[in-house]
Amino acid sequence: MKNGKHFVIVGLLVIVSTIFLRWVFVWLFATPTAASTQAGIVDYMFGVHFWMIAFLFSLIMVMMLYSAFAFRRQPEDEEDAEHVHGNTKLEIAWTIIPIFVVIGFGIWGTIELRALTQPYPDEMEIEVIGRQWSWGFEYPGQGEFVSAEMVVPVNRPLVLRMRSEDVLHSFWVTEFRIKQDLVPGRVTELRITPSEIGDYKVRCAEICGTEHSGMLAPVRVVSQADYEAWLVEKNAAPQYVELTPEERGALWYSAEGFGCVSCHSTDGTPGVGPTWLGIYGRQEALDDGTTVTVDDAYIRESIYDPNAKLVAGFAAAMPQNYEQLFAEKQAEILATQGLEIDIVDDLIAFMKTLEE
Ligand code: CUA
Numbered sequence: 001m002k003n004g005k006h007f008v009i010v011g012l013l014v015i016v017s018t019i020f021l022r023w024v025f026v027w028l029f030a031t032p033t034a035a036s037t038q039a040g041i042v043d044y045m046f047g048v049h050f051w052m053i054a055f056l057f058s059l060i061m062v063m064m065l066y067s068a069f070a071f072r073r074q075p076e077d078e079e080d081a082e083h084v085h086g087n088t089k090l091e092i093a094w095t096i097i098p099i100f101v102v103i104g105f106g107i108w109g110t111i112e113l114r115a116l117t118q119p120y121p122d123e124m125e126i127e128v129i130g131r132q133w134s135w136g137f138e139y140p141g142q143g144e145f146v147s148a149e150m151v152v153p154v155n156r157p158l159v160l161r162m163r164s165e166d167v168l169h170s171f172w173v174t175e176f177r178i179k180q181d182l183v184p185g186r187v188t189e190l191r192i193t194p195s196e197i198g199d200y201k202v203r204c205a206e207i208c209g210t211e212h213s214g215m216l217a218p219v220r221v222v223s224q225a226d227y228e229a230w231l232v233e234k235n236a237a238p239q240y241v242e243l244t245p246e247e248r249g250a251l252w253y254s255a256e257g258f259g260c261v262s263c264h265s266t267d268g269t270p271g272v273g274p275t276w277l278g279i280y281g282r283q284e285a286l287d288d289g290t291t292v293t294v295d296d297a298y299i300r301e302s303i304y305d306p307n308a309k310l311v312a313g314f315a316a317a318m319p320q321n322y323e324q325l326f327a328e329k330q331a332e333i334l335a336t337q338g339l340e341i342d343i344v345d346d347l348i349a350f351m352k353t354l355e356e
Contacts, residue, residue: 006066006070009066010062010063010066013058013062013066014055014058014059014062014063017054017057017058017061017062018051018054018055018058019054020054021053021054021057021058022050022051022054024054025050025053025054026047026050029046029050031043031046031174031177032174032175033175033196033198034175034177034195034196035173035175035176035194035195035196035198035200035221036175036176036177036178036192036193036194036195036196037193037195038116038176038177038178038191038192038193039175039176039177039178039195041112041115041116042177042178043177045108045109045112052101116178116191117189117191118191119159119191120157120159120191120193122156122157123156123157123158123159123191124152124153124156124157124158124159125139125140125141125158125159125161126138126139126150126152126158126159126160126161127139127140127160127161127162127163128150128160128161128162128163128171128182129162129163129164129165130162130163130164130165130169130171130182130204130215131164131165131166131169132166132167132208132209132211132215133204133208133209133211133212133214133215134148134215134217134338135148135150135202135215135216135217135338136148136338137149137150137217139231142231143231143234143235144235144239145234145235145237145239145337146239146241146337146338147234147336147337147338148217148334148335148336148337148338149217149218149219149220149335149336150202150217150218150219150220151219151220151222151227151230152194152219152220152221152222152227153221153222153223153224153226153227154194154195154196154197154221154222154223154224155193155194155195156193156194156224157191157192157193158191158192158193158194159189159190159191160180160189160190160191160192161187161188161189162180162182162187162188162189162190163182163186163187164182164183164184165184166184166208167184167208167209168181168182168183168184168206168208169181169182169204169206169208169215170182170204170205170206171190171202171204171205172202172203172204172205173192173200173201173202173203173219174200174203175196175198175200176192176194176200178190178192179205181206182206194221196221197221197222197223198220198221199218199219199220200218200219200220200221201216201217201218201219202216202217202219203215203216204216234336237336237337238251239337240333240337240339240341241337241339244349245341245345245346245349245350246346246349246350246352246353248341248343248346248349248350249346249347249348249349249350249351249353250350252343252346252347252350253266253276253347253350258322258325258326258343260276260347263317263318264276265277266354268356272314272315272317273311273314273317273318274311274314276351276354277354277356278354278355278356279294279351279354280294280295280299280348280351280352280354280355281293281294281295282294284311284312285311285312286309286310286311286312287310287311287312287313287314288309292309296348299344299347299348299351300344303322303323303326303344303347304322304323304344305320305323306318306319306320306322307320326343326344329343330342330343
């Protein structure tokens with residue numbers, strides 16, 4: 001009966017310790033919002049493992065600490081302790097039970113992994129390109145554009161077909177929980193069904209060089225209507241990466257760009273400002289009596305600070321905010337298409353095509 005008391009106390013302490021430790025794990029390993037249907041099973045499995053770990057740790061530690069306290073040597077006790085040589089039943093039990101538990105978890109994991117990687121009949125394909133150190137997203141069948149952000153409709157099953165242009169990378173949106181490597185020379189797949197509208201972030205989860213930690217891209221889960229609006233906008237936007245600097249320059253020059261055309265002709269006719277026909281390399285007389293050669297530096301200065309050196313015969317009529325406008329446009333193109341351009345360089349390239 002005396003032993004029975006010890007077992008009851010140990011049993012209660014194990015229960016209390018398990019509940020407490022499981023609470024500590026949930027608090028310590030708190031996860032962000034679950035934003036995909038795949039997140040459910042991942043979080044559930046983590047939850048079961050937390051219970052398991054809390055229980056096993058408690059079982060071992062409570063028994064050890066309790067025994068050390070309850071069965072410690074009493075001051076007057078000088079006798080040798082009872083010698084115990086093995087316990088076959090116990091040893092069989094603590095071998096067999098863990099084997100089945102571990103195999104059980106293995107089977108459960110295999111079944112769930114199979115379910116997570118199963119194709120959906122109506123899944124939408126996105127091609128993901130990973131490189132040192134940025135992400136690119138293409139939408140086969142939905143347009144020719146390349147996006148620097150991943151925008152997807154909510155509740156639509158997605159299949160990401162992922163390629164690396166250089167080394168190993170790994171696609172990981174913590175809110176979606178699941179993760180997949182990008183392996184050079186292979187196409188890897190990841191299936192996600194985003195379930196919560198919101199702004200997230202894909203991070204690279206594989207050390208891939210000095211800028212690894214900066215290999216991030218926005219992931220936006222939006223409504224079906226917002227997604228369609230975004231597609232229309234993406235398809236309407238010029239694909240700057242497919243244009244030459246000269247073509248981009250012509251675009252910036254036009255009314256759709258920055259409207260240089262309204263003051264500068266390309267055929268020699270005079271306007272509010274000097275014609276661009278043959279402008280590159282031309283000698284211009286300035287209103288202060290000096291002469292300047294129209295080179296890259298002069299063009300950049302004349303666009304960013306138009307009144308610094310006025311060509312003789314022309315009034316100070318040009319807006320003075322192009323440096324800011326260009327910077328905003330360049331930032332937008334970098335953010336949406338991942339392309340770094342310099343609009344002044346594009347305009348210079350265009351000017352060079354306008355020879356007399
Ligand atoms: Cu790509 Cu780390």
